[in-house]
Amino acid sequence: MPETYPSIAHFHTIRVNQPASKFYNSDYLRAVCDLWEYRGSGLMNLHGSTGDLVLLGTTTEQLEPIFFELTHELQQDIGGSGSNLRTPECCIGKARCEWACYDTQDLCYELTQYYQDELH
Numbered sequence: 001m002p003e004t005y006p007s008i009a010h011f012h013t014i015r016v017n018q019p020a021s022k023f024y025n026s027d028y029l030r031a032v033c034d035l036w037e038y039r040g041s042g043l044m045n046l047h048g049s050t051g052d053l054v055l056l057g058t059t060t061e062q063l064e065p066i067f068f069e070l071t072h073e074l075q076q077d078i079g080g081s082g083s084n085l086r087t088p089e090c091c092i093g094k095a096r097c098e099w100a101c102y103d104t105q106d107l108c109y110e111l112t113q114y115y116q117d118e119l120h
Contacts, residue, residue, distance in 0.1 A: 010060050013057070017052060043055075051088075052087050
């Protein structure tokens with residue numbers, strides 16, 4: 001009922017691929033927040049059920065500009081949400097665990113790159 005409720009006629013959700021072990025720096029988070037405040041609702045969900053950084057609520061006209069800014073300006077890929085494969089994520093691994101036997105962050109990155117087409 002877009003005529004009755006025009007402010008919620010569109011409410012697209014965008015999933016952004018999280019970095020390995022969810023290490024963010026403040027500059028990156030500010031850039032994502034600025035992008036979403038400008039092109040979306042400003043509402044975000046950090047690592048919901050899909051594991052991704054979830055941007056909640058934008059219009060159809062904003063989708064392509066958001067994808068362009070994410071991929072070209074922030075060097076960030078969108079996440080996966082289909083039932084075929086979720087965005088891989090990993091534990092903090094060798095970054096902070098003294099008992100880590102395997103580089104989980106590297107494995108997560110390699111799996112993401114290998115299955116990226118399936119994610120989308």
